[in-house]
Amino acid sequence: MTAGWREKRPAVPGLPPLQPGARHAVLAALCVLCYSNSLRGELVHDDVWAIVNNPDVRPGSSLWSVFSDDFWGKRMGDNTSHKSYRPLCILSFKLNILLGGMTPVYFHAVNMCLHTAVTCLLMYTCERCVFQETHLAFLTALLFAVHPVHTEAVSGVVGRADILACLLFLLTFLSYVRSVGRCVSEDALPSTESPGSLLLSLLLGTSAMLVKETGITVFGVCVVYDALVLCRRSLTHHLSSSRPSGLVNICSPFMKRAALISGYVLIIMSVRLWLMGGSMPLFSEQDNPASFSPHVLTRFLTFSYLLSFNAWLLLTPVVLCYDWQVGSIPLVESLGDVRNMATMLLAGVMLVLSLRCISSLQRQEGWEVLVGMLFLVFPFIPASNLFFRVGFVVAERVLYMPSMGYCILVVHGMGRLCSVAGRWGTTLLSVSMLLLLLIFSWKTVSQNNVWLSREALFRSGIRTLPHNAKVHYNYANFLKDGGRYEEAIHHYNTALSLYPRHASAMNNLGTLTGSPEEAELYYRNALDINPQHNRALFNLGNLLRSQGKDQEAQALLKDSLHYGPHFADAYSSLASLYAEQKRFAEANDVYVKGIENCPDNSDLHNNYGVFLVDTGEGELAAAHYQQAVQLKPAHYVAMVNLGRLLRSSNDNEEAESWFKRALQVTRKVDVLTPLGALYYNTGRYQEALQVYREAAALQPHSTDIWLALAQVLAVAGRGAEAEKMTLDIISRESSCIECYRLLSAIYSKRGNYTQALQALDWALQQNPPDISVRAELYFSQGNQLRELQQLDRAFQSYKQAVELNPDQSQAWMNMGGIQHIKGDYATARMYYQRALLLNPGSKLLKENLAKLDRLEKRLAGGA
Incomplete structure (x- = not known):
């Protein structure tokens, strides 16, 4: 060669x-x-x-x-x-x-x-x-x-x-x-x-x-x-020769x-x-x-x-x-x-x-x-x-x-x-080349620092090309991901001032505004610039869905999928909309199509699993939760959902392993609280206390976590601590109905029925909007009055409970028991039979009815 x-x-x-x-x-x-x-x-x-x-x-x-x-x-x-x-x-x-x-x-x-x-x-x-x-x-x-x-x-x-x-x-x-x-x-x-x-x-x-x-x-x-x-x-030789005939x-x-x-x-x-x-x-x-x-x-x-x-x-x-x-x-x-x-x-x-x-x-x-x-x-x-x-x-x-x-x-x-150049000129050129190499080396090392992180890279773009709309847009995305919304809004607006037709900046601004009207305006402006902007279609569809405009939302979400067939979030939103409308078959079809087009989207598998749980397909849901974790090993939400599903099937050991696996990814409250509930429901109170205390440290202002902690203390036999904690919660949030119910249970367990009754009265004074909650409070009130031998008042409380919730079988049975004690056997039988219709398998109801039969026979024989 x-x-x-x-x-x-x-x-x-x-x-x-x-x-x-x-x-x-x-x-x-x-x-x-x-x-x-x-x-x-x-x-x-x-x-x-x-x-x-x-x-x-x-x-x-x-x-x-x-x-x-x-x-x-x-x-x-x-x-x-x-x-x-x-x-x-x-x-x-x-x-x-x-x-x-x-x-x-x-x-x-x-x-x-x-x-x-x-x-x-x-x-x-x-x-x-x-x-x-x-x-x-x-x-x-x-x-x-x-x-x-x-x-x-x-x-x-x-x-x-x-x-x-x-x-x-x-x-x-x-x-x-x-x-x-x-x-x-x-x-x-x-x-x-x-x-x-x-x-x-x-x-x-x-x-x-x-x-x-x-x-x-x-x-x-x-x-x-x-x-x-x-x-x-x-x-060159042949082209310059006089005989190029053999050139080919x-x-x-x-x-x-x-x-x-x-x-x-x-x-x-x-x-x-x-x-x-x-x-x-x-x-x-x-x-x-x-x-x-x-x-x-x-x-x-x-x-x-x-x-x-x-x-x-x-x-x-x-x-x-x-x-x-x-x-x-x-x-x-x-x-x-x-x-x-x-x-x-x-x-x-x-x-x-x-x-x-x-x-x-x-x-x-x-x-x-x-x-x-x-x-x-x-x-x-x-x-x-x-x-x-x-x-x-x-x-x-x-x-x-x-x-x-x-x-x-x-x-x-x-x-x-x-x-x-001669000797001195050559020396000068050599020094110049050496200096160039040193300057280039310094610049390279310095420029490498720009690529160390997203923030360093995007901030360097702002410094270098402040008139570039794209670098402002990218930096705004970074700020948005980090929760720095005010700064993100500033840079989105800067991007739009430099390039008013930046549809994505317009769309992202819509996601940051707190006003639905303003957000809708941003989304529609983005779609005016680019009618095929699938994320603006998706965001506008979700906004209209939240306003109850389901038909228009459905059309927008379908358009989003038309222009972005691999946009997994749009499949989840459209399927969720169908599920809310009880159109379960169509929702299922959307999820299936979404998984066909986006087989590697872990969130879509997780959301389909939630849908399958709601429609009674727990076994298939578990498979999709596991697929979500396989695709994204750090998908702790799917792990928690799988743990909840296993917990509902009483597979507590496997459920616990998934909760703990999720905790290896992140020690968030959303992971700690279901694990604490599992420990609580299986009698492992010390472990439940440890988990709930960690959750409370992460969210010290969460009433639900402190209430759960107080409940664990109560069942663990530490009533005084539970009482103090519950009263502390009430001092911060006087409308906490569950706090009063827990306080009533603590007093009742001590035999302080008067204090238990007073706690229930405080709860009823809050006038809870949920009818079933009020029915439960009246039922609990009846129980406390019965313990105080105030049977007439107890009967009235039970009566108010069944008026609010006619399916409260225990209240009907207790009303029958009061009438039974008072000797009104016919009325007692009527209440017992009403309770039996609601709870046909109750042995206690059948025994009470049998007692009534014997009493009535004895009375009839004596007559």
Whole structure:
């Protein structure tokens, strides 16, 4: 293999000669030093959607789904899919989780190691195929290692797609170059010496594309490098000769390679388009405003300026931001815009570089500029909007691969300047390069801190691009998730002031306002901007449902599902609406369809389980609760629901294990109280006291928790403590009916029936609105009066109880007992029989009726 003839040039002074192993060690150490602080980072921004919320990444998911879904876990044929097909990158995430779980440090460590590998491989590529001097290859790798524009790709885990694609890009290029034989004479082009290496390059290039779409550009680089570098001596000789008649035969080896590569690219691109379902991804205006402009001149000028903007980011990466959408870079709408000067300057630079390439090829000098141009331009073509619309304005991570060409060009220029600058000039240039490396290293380390957490990232966006509506919107979402609603409202409003057509900001504002009328206005405004905004449809539907407008709510929720068939919350809301209307079959159908479309949504499985419990399908409900936990091991709500279901079936031991498992996730009141109730109902009072005390410490103002604690104390024989605690609750909340009932029970247990009766009188004075509660109070009042032998008053209390609740069998029986004692056997029989109708299995009622029969017979016999 050869890369052509190379000219000798002076090395850059100031760089001591190093052995290959030492050079690799220095590069690895530099990469670790620059990115070691990124290891403390969380999974932020796109990492959440590509890893945390991506069902395809989970260890239990099907491998087939990795190859049938897009990068974010959506079906490739779905209208809402971004059509980003990167299965090999997803597999790397799955492997990460398999070996280290969801711990972020391992994700970041892999990214850092991959960046180190790319850096070392770039140096090797430059040594073999670009520079003659190893110092220049080493310097290129040093510049690449520390370039700050790489921080998004390395510190953001999702950037692994770019790093891994770059690694495969270089391996493909090297394998292709290795497959081409030496140019032994000017009479023949180099043949394909190693078909195996050529086939390997096809496999590696395909893998690069399956990591990220830009990986396919390596085939273009390989073919052009083959023609202009590997074959250029023979081609130049024959093109300049007077007898080009045999040129076709001479070029046959190259043409075969080029035809093979071209045909193969055509095939894999066809397969790629087929996987997309015959449609391109749908982006909104805020994703790429220029592409939505109706004016051709605006689109041309803006896209041209964006090329110079990306070039400037490579040249001086001072201002870096995770998002450059929605107002970050205003459209270039006229020829008089001063930014067109930057476009013209870039065009001039590219023209000069192109002329330099042509000149070098003609003189058969060097090819550093050519390779630099190839590595710079080809990987950037997919992001240029030249062939199709992309979903971003500027994205720093897409500059990871093109930056290789930038580094080659910069170092080549440095080498050329050193060759003509003299000793002092060379020293000055070397110091300048060292200073540049130090500044870039400092900037990289500093920029890594931005990616450590969601808040740090979003706050940096506000500082860097305060006129960007998207960064205000993202920061507002973060504040909203953290319960900082006032700050969130401020940033949503700022986003709308910068971009009034931001439908999502309008929708989210509606969720934060306390006024239903204002919320409805926000939702409807969002739908005016985007009638297909499924979350605004969902929120408006839920709002109208809460207002009793079920028919309109139903239509909106159906529309939400129509435009967002994978929106699990909408399925739950629509099914819940049907269930409230007793339309259980339709509710069940909605849940089933929702689980078909969103099989990996744990909340949907949990909500379906609740529905199944309510409709008497407990066994099936348990299966869905368990599925929810399997999908989301931290889903403590499903664990608690499963524990309650098992508790209702008297499977107390299994129920307790689920409650305790939920407590391992979070020690919330919602988990502690059902466990405390289980302990209370199974007579484990000390454990119940311990659990309820912990719950009370978490919610010290909760009446229900303190009341439950007092009840446990009462049944545990600690009546004095229970009484004191209950009176303390009443002092804070005098309308607590259950407190008076508990106080009455405590006094009654002591035999203080007068005090027990007084507590019930206090409860009745609160006039509880619930009829059944008042009936129970009158019944308890009757019991206390009966203990005081005030039978007439007790009878009246029982009578008031049955007037309020005619199904109170015990009150009817007690009324019969009073009449029995008073000798009114006929009336007593009537009350006993009424009670027996309500409770036909009562032995005591049957015994009392039998006693009446014997008494009446005795009286009849005596007469």
